[in-house]
Amino acid sequence: MNIFLYRLKRAFHKRGTVLVVLLIVLGLFAYQLVVVPQGTGTIAQQRVGEEHQQHGQSQQAEVAAGDGETVPFYKMNRGKAHGGEQHQDQQPHGKQAGQQVYEAEKEQEQQKQQLRESQQQQQPQGEKQAQVDTLTGLKNSRLKELLLMDSETFGRRAAAAQKFYNAVFDIFLKGKPSIGKLNKYKTEDRIYHAGYDGPSEIVFTEEYLRGFLQLSGDEVSSLKQSHATVVENLPKSAPGGIYKGNGIVYVGGGKFNWLALLSIKSLRSLGSTLPVEVVIPSEDEYEIDLCTRIFPALDAKCILLPHALGDTATSKFQFKGYQYKALAIMVSSFENVLLLDSDNIPAHAPDYLFENEPFKSSGLITWPDFWRRATSPMFYEIANIEVTNERVRFGYDDRDKDLEEVSFHDRKGTIPDPTSESGQLMISKRTHSRELLLALYYNLYGPDYYYPLLSQGSDGEGDKETFLAATVALGSPSYQVKKFLNAFGHFNLEHDFVGCGMGQYDPVEDYNLELSKKRREQLSKDLDQDLPPLAKDPRILFVHANFPKLNPVTLKEEGKVFESNGERLRLYGPGMAKRVGYDFELIQWRNMHFLVCELKIELSAFNGQDYSTVCKEILDQLDHLERTVKDNERD
Structure with a gap:
């Protein structure tokens, strides 16, 4: 195009500049008409963004159906969601409208599917494989183009970051443990399954915790030397220019892409404007349409982990499972990070967390898990952490004050009880870059060494224990949310509680309430009289929907949304509106409807089912949730 304009200018140079300018403008206009619609970028992203905005405005709206009954917004487009249209004169009214459209289209779709299967059966195996190879080649080719464009755009930052990662990984290799796996236990017994907020038959004393994982003196000395090598050589900070700003980070890939998308949709519906980065562990898990069209429309970006790390760093370690979280924080472009599990859905916009206490002064915020801490006392020897006999904590709600035996993790120098729940984590790479890197070291050698040391099976x-452990090991500040988590779920027909998720509380409100409690305690001492305790609790900020995960396909396949008698149920039971402030479960299924039924998104997480099949299940569950709205308003 540039060559064409240049030649045009030369040809008409003697005719005057006015004619040239007119021709250039016409040429650019024609170029926009021809080229831009072929892409999947800006125009497609605008369409998704506009539909998302319209959905946010209409989500609460209801319209009147032909029979006078009030119908939720999503039912009005039930036929449209499946791609069907009807003549206005023939369109049925009321409750049966969407169902009749769906049944007719279902029959047509079944006929099409039978035809496709028949054609596939007649197709030679070699041709089938050739088609698969062609599609795979096209995906890989397109992915390489996208990565090349990304490298050209962020080249200098990427080069500096990869140089930093290589240097850090070399330090980790120098500190590689030189002993065998830690798998020797004193007996076949494992640590008592003790909840932090309940009574415990056993006090987790130092003596008790030394009765499980066994290490010889030589093994402790060897690990201590390896640990010291890493700590002594860790860079004090990351290079300037590779991290900036605040943002949210998810680990996506495969089935987690859908969950991250649902969480991001909720974020935007709540009004959050924080940028988002979704780290994809491998090329096989990178979904091009999602990463180039859908996520960007929601101000989210995919980061392909091997591409971000670079070939040199990637070749030094094999990554898997729990190691991805620390890696995701490290390769993200944000200086201050809110890390969310893909199945963690904010109940309110979390943007303000970065600008308030306790994050501003602590640089690291962790949230509690259900269990008492079981870290081996030998970890403290290996990490060169001094543990004294001074008692600085007294258990949940100070209920252990009168116990003669002292829990090991109530002593000064230890990692505080309870264990951590890493479905959400906040960290500043400005103040805690060394802590992050040490946590990454613990994770890279976690399965064989540091996971057994920190949890003893x-x-x-x-x-989940590595971030706080690294911070304690380096003597750095942190804040652990004091308010214990809320267990979400429902009671089934057999009256058994079925857990479905965890509610985690607002750290800003938690911090302010703790300050108020301390001031109240001091006032009580000054007045020499007992004052009534504060009754207020912080609000729930995060819903970690971890089991089962909110995938409409697997929820139906595994029967999670059905009672034993076949009737549908609410996963989170009644009272969720009072706990969170709104009907959380209904809103999530409405968001599913928008993403699947309106945008017609198809992802690998749906196990090959097309959007119309998935949409049918979403609509059926939405019908049940709408009918039981009043149940959700009671305790």
Whole structure:
């Protein structure tokens, strides 16, 4: 195009500049008409963004149907959601409208599917494989183009970041443990499954915790030397220019892409304007349409982990599972990060967390898990952490004050009880870059060494303890939310509680309430009289919908949204509106409807089912949730 304009200018140079300018303008206009619609970028993103905005405005709206009954917004487009249209004169009214459209289209779709299957059966196996290879090649080719464009755009930052990662990974290799796996236990018994907020038959004393994972003196000395090598060589800070601003980070990929999308949709509906980065662990898990069209429309960006790390760093370690969280924080472009599990959905916009206490002064915020801490006392020897006999904590709600035996993790120098729940984590790479890198070291050598040391085979072994452990090891500040988590779920027909998720509380409100409690305690001492305790609790800020995950396909396949008698149920039971402030479950299924039925998004998480099939399940569950709205308003 530039060559064409240049030649045009030369040809008409003697005719005057006015004619040239007119021709250039006409040429650019024609170029826009021809080229831009072929892409999947700006125009497609605007369409998704506009539909998202319209959905946010109409989500609460209801319209009157032909029979006079009030119908939720999503039912009015039930036929349209499946791609069907009817003549106005033939369109049925009331409750049966959407269902009749759906049944007719379902029959047509079944006929089409039978025809496709028949054609596939007649197709030679070699041709089928050739088609698969062609599609795979096209995807890989397109992905390479996108990564090349990304490299050209962020080249200098990427080069500086990869140089930094390479240097850090070299330090980790120098500190590689030189002993065998830690798998020797004193007996076959494991640590008692003790909830932090309940009575415990056993006090987790130092003596008790030394009765499980066993290390020899030589093994402790060897690990201590490896640990010291890493700590002594960790850079004090990251290079300037590779991190800036505040943002939210998810680990996506495969089935987690859908969950991250649902969480991001909720963020935007709540009014959050924080930028988002979704780290994709491998090329196989990178979904091009999602990363180039859908996520950008929601101000979210995919980061392909191997591409971000670079070939040199990637070749030094094999990554998997729990290691991705620390890696995701490291490769994200944000200086201050709110890390969310893909199945963690904010109940309110979290933007203000970065600008308030306790994050401003602590630089790291963790949230509690259900269990008492089971970290081996030998970890403190290996990490060169001094633990004294001074008692500085007294258990949940200070209920252990009168116990003669002292829980090991109530002593000064230890990681505080309870264990951490890493479905959400806040960290500043300006103040806690060394802590982040040490946590990454713990995770890279976690399965064989640091996970056993930090959890001794107890519940929830994995990355969740590494961030706070690294911060304590380096003597840095942190804030652990004091308000204990809320267990979400429902009671089934057999009156058994079925847990479905966790509610985690607002750290800003938690921090301010803790200050108020301390002032009240001091006032009580000054007045020499007992004052009534504060009754207020912080609000729930995050819903970690971890089991089962909110995937409409797997929820139906596994029967999670059905009672034993076949009737549909609310996963989160009654009272959720009072706990969170609105009908959380209904809103999530409405968001599913928007993404699947209106935008017609199809992802690998749906196990090959097309959007119309998934949409049918979403509509059926929405019908049930609408009918039971009043149940959600009671306790």
